[in-house]
Amino acid sequence: MYITVENRKTYVYTGARTFDHELESIVFVHGAALDHTVWLLQSRYFAHHRRNVLAVDLPGHGRTAGPPAGTIPDMADWLWSFVDAMGIEKVVLVGHSMGSLVTLEAAARCPERVIRLALLGSAVPMPVAEPLLTAARENQHAGFDMINIWGHSPVAQMGGNEAPGMWMTGSAIRLLERAGPGILFNDLNACNEYGHGLDSAARVACPTLMIAGRSDIMTPLKVARDLVAAIPDARLSILACGHLLMAEKPNEVLDELIPFIGPPP
Amino acid sequence: MKNQPGYIKFDTLSLHAGQQPDAQHGARAVPIYQTTSYVFRDTDQAAAIFNGERAGHVYSRITNPTNAVLEERISALEGGVGAIATASGQAAMHLAITTILGAGSHIVSSRSLYGGSHNLLSYTLPRFGIEATFVDPRDPEAFRAAIRPETRLLFGEVLGNPGLDILNVPRVARVAEEHGIPLLLDSTFATPYLFKPFDHGAHLVFHSATKFLGGHGVAIGGLLVDSGIFDWEASGRFPTLTEPYEGFHNLVFTEEYGPAAFIMRARKEGARDFGACMSPTTAFHILQGMETLPLRMQRHIDNTRALVRFLDQHEAVDSVVYPELPDHPDHGLAQELLPKGCGAVFSFVIKGGREAGRRFIESLQVFSHLANVGDAKSLVIHPASTTHHRMDARALAAAGIEEGTVRLSVGLEDPDDLMQDLERALRRSQKT
Numbered sequence: 124m125y126i127t128v129e130n131r132k133t134y135v136y137t138g139a140r141t142f143d144h145e146l147e148s149i150v151f152v153h154g155a156a157l158d159h160t161v162w163l164l165q166s167r168y169f170a171h172h173r174r175n176v177l178a179v180d181l182p183g184h185g186r187t188a189g190p191p192a193g194t195i196p197d198m199a200d201w202l203w204s205f206v207d208a209m210g211i212e213k214v215v216l217v218g219h220s221m222g223s224l225v226t227l228e229a230a231a232r233c234p235e236r237v238i239r240l241a242l243l244g245s246a247v248p249m250p251v252a253e254p255l256l257t258a259a260r261e262n263q264h265a266g267f268d269m270i271n272i273w274g275h276s277p278v279a280q281m282g283g284n285e286a287p288g289m290w291m292t293g294s295a296i297r298l299l300e301r302a303g304p305g306i307l308f309n310d311l312n313a314c315n316e317y318g319h320g321l322d323s324a325a326r327v328a329c330p331t332l333m334i335a336g337r338s339d340i341m342t343p344l345k346v347a348r349d350l351v352a353a354i355p356d357a358r359l360s361i362l363a364c365g366h367l368l369m370a371e372k373p374n375e376v377l378d379e380l381i382p383f384i385g386p387p388p
Numbered sequence: 389m390k391n392q393p394g395y396i397k398f399d400t401l402s403l404h405a406g407q408q409p410d411a412q413h414g415a416r417a418v419p420i421y422q423t424t425s426y427v428f429r430d431t432d433q434a435a436a437i438f439n440g441e442r443a444g445h446v447y448s449r450i451t452n453p454t455n456a457v458l459e460e461r462i463s464a465l466e467g468g469v470g471a472i473a474t475a476s477g478q479a480a481m482h483l484a485i486t487t488i489l490g491a492g493s494h495i496v497s498s499r500s501l502y503g504g505s506h507n508l509l510s511y512t513l514p515r516f517g518i519e520a521t522f523v524d525p526r527d528p529e530a531f532r533a534a535i536r537p538e539t540r541l542l543f544g545e546v547l548g549n550p551g552l553d554i555l556n557v558p559r560v561a562r563v564a565e566e567h568g569i570p571l572l573l574d575s576t577f578a579t580p581y582l583f584k585p586f587d588h589g590a591h592l593v594f595h596s597a598t599k600f601l602g603g604h605g606v607a608i609g610g611l612l613v614d615s616g617i618f619d620w621e622a623s624g625r626f627p628t629l630t631e632p633y634e635g636f637h638n639l640v641f642t643e644e645y646g647p648a649a650f651i652m653r654a655r656k657e658g659a660r661d662f663g664a665c666m667s668p669t670t671a672f673h674i675l676q677g678m679e680t681l682p683l684r685m686q687r688h689i690d691n692t693r694a695l696v697r698f699l700d701q702h703e704a705v706d707s708v709v710y711p712e713l714p715d716h717p718d719h720g721l722a723q724e725l726l727p728k729g730c731g732a733v734f735s736f737v738i739k740g741g742r743e744a745g746r747r748f749i750e751s752l753q754v755f756s757h758l759a760n761v762g763d764a765k766s767l768v769i770h771p772a773s774t775t776h777h778r779m780d781a782r783a784l785a786a787a788g789i790e791e792g793t794v795r796l797s798v799g800l801e802d803p804d805d806l807m808q809d810l811e812r813a814l815r816r817s818q819k820t
Contacts, residue, residue, distance in 0.1 A: 136643060136644075139637060139639055139640070139644070158646065160644070160645065160646035163440075163644060163645065164441055164443060167439065167440055167441040167644075168436055168441035168442065171435075171436075171439055171441060272394070278408065280395075280396055281396065281405060281406075281407070282405045282408075282457075282460040282461075282464060283406060283407060283408035283457075283460070284443075284456070284460060285444070286443040287445060287451035287453070287455075287459070288451065288455070288456050288459035288460065288463075288470050288472060288473075288651070288655070289459075289460070289463070289469065289648065289651075290405075290406075290460050290463035290468060292464075293463055293464065293467060293470070293616065294469045294616065294647065297469050297615075297617065297646075297647035297648075298646055298647055301647065373442070373443050374443055377442060
């Protein structure tokens with residue numbers, strides 16, 4: 124559905140369910156140059172298990188009008204504006220990659236409003252390789268290719284998708300190609316410049332789950348562990364996959380999220 | 389760029405794409421999951437798979453683990469987002485059309501088509517309210533001129549039948565884009581080894597996997613591949629993908645699946661309701677063939693080129709139709725779009741008409757006389773004495789066939805043996 128947030132037409136996927144103010148809400152935040160469709164299975168599951176699901180397209184992404192927010196703190200502020208526009212006080216936050224930084228920062232800014240926080244494919248800092256930044260800055264297709272190749276584990280690049288008949292790297296590149304000019308650079312630059320993540324991590328007040336890929340070379344496990352250590356009440360779960368966890372291990376991600384988020388209140 | 393990461397290459401994908409070694413037993417070959425259905429872990433998992441909340445299999449009409457490997461493999465080789473394995477190439481074509489078209493819609497099609505495709509468009513689909521207009525595949529502007537307000541698909545074969553007309557895919561794709569209509573191609577004769585339609589702007593591709601993909605003449609099957617490129621929402625002409633679907637809890641495919649909207653609708657509706665699914669054993673046979681696709685296609689092409697040269701210079705042959713020959717109308721386009729070769733099916737005209745053709749066919753020893761193409765073994769057919777035997781010379785000419793036309797599907801045998809077989813049969817064909 125569409126709502127207006129800060130005078131901007133904003134799209135949020137609700138799992139094809141009507142929003143219900145009586146239910147607890149889970150906000151899913153996608154990564155760089157992606158959109159809500161990366162959360163397809165997870166969002167559908169919770170939407171059909173008595174939760175509001177709000178898989179939002181960030182400004183300038185998917186169906187939400189631009190321009191994009193240029194920094195992680197600005198994205199986090201916008202996320203709270205979105206939650207306010209929905210008329211919700213407290214939420215569960217789930218973020219992937221750049222979206223994990225957005226949710227981390229959001230949880231640090233308003234710790235009292237976050238029930239639980241799940242970070243997928245996350246690390247602080249999240250430096251971006253110079254060739255990738257350069258390709259993204261120049262809107263070269265090579266930028267999408269680098270994300271696609273580095274984002275999947277070597278095993279996944281051969282396929283074997285849990286979703287029958289779907290080619291993982293083919294699906295990912297088509298989604299990335301839908302991002303408008305400058306979006307990938309905007310997002311990667313925001314990740315690259317997000318410098319106070321560990322300070323923000325210390326301010327998170329809710330139970331936190333980190334789901335990391337053992338073969339993730341974009342947010343390596345070693346750095347992910349440092350982030351988990353910086354969050355007061357956090358635990359780490361490791362899956363046998365790369366950075367694009369929801370594509371490589373959709374069922375396993377769900378198996379981690381279901382007990383962490385718990386039964387509906 | 390030296391330090392830039394690279395994708396896995398075509399030959400490796402032909403062998404591996406879509407498969408992880410069997411986790412339970414370590415089987416290296418793709419296991420044949422000859423099962424109709426799958427045991428659920430619990431009721432929550434069952435409901436979640438049914439409702440698209442978890443990935444998994446329910447019933448083999450819709451998905452099957454062996455078929456899924458094949459579907460991923462052709463997607464990988466074509467550069468698509470996903471694919472569906474079907475009972476035949478015709479089933480794949482039907483699935484593509486019925487996923488996005490309904491009564492009152494219209495197709496602009498090349499007129500150089502496989503007979504089965506022509507029948508579907510000319511006689512069968514009109515009974516269901518879908519009409520087609522046929523145009524010259526050599527004239528991309530003819531596609532534009534035939535587009536009506538209700539046109540929802542452009543269609544053609546990469547290598548047309550029977551004259552190997554080459555569709556100017558980039559130009560027809562541009563016409564399609566300009567009108568917000570997808571371009572569907574039958575790429576059976578080309579295979580992704582020779583031509584990758586999505587790299588040239590096509591949106592959807594299907595194959596008769598019975599032919600070169602399977603490659604051994606042992607299994608009938610089809611594959612429909614979605615590029616994920618076409619913007620269904622921007623077009624605004626495809627409500628099956630952009631509006632709530634009552635048949636699946638008001639799911640809106642473009643919202644849920646983004647670039648994979650088409651192939652997901654094809655599976656959730658077409659595979660479910662029309663049910664033209666592939667047997668897992670067939671999928672295994674086709675996968676075995678695809679493992680050697682690059683090697684076989686190169687040999688098919690090498691042999692074809694040798695036979696084209698041989699026949700083109702033979703005194704018993706009037707003409708040879710192959711786009712790599714300078715006098716073929718699409719010679720220039722062939723060099724541009726199909727530099728690796730124009731397939732291994734071509735025709736030539738034997739001197740002496742219908743009777744010479746009959747004697748030629750009956751004198752061959754290595755070539756098999758049958759109605760198929762794309763086998764590892766060389767095949768031959770003489771339309772005037774078999775498939776088109778009721779037609780007189782004038783009717784044959786209207787179909788682009790002469791009384792002496794012979795069609796060859798060149799296999800993988802030693803080219804010397806093939807040429808010797810042709811030489812012997814050509815000699816006998818000319819004896820009166």
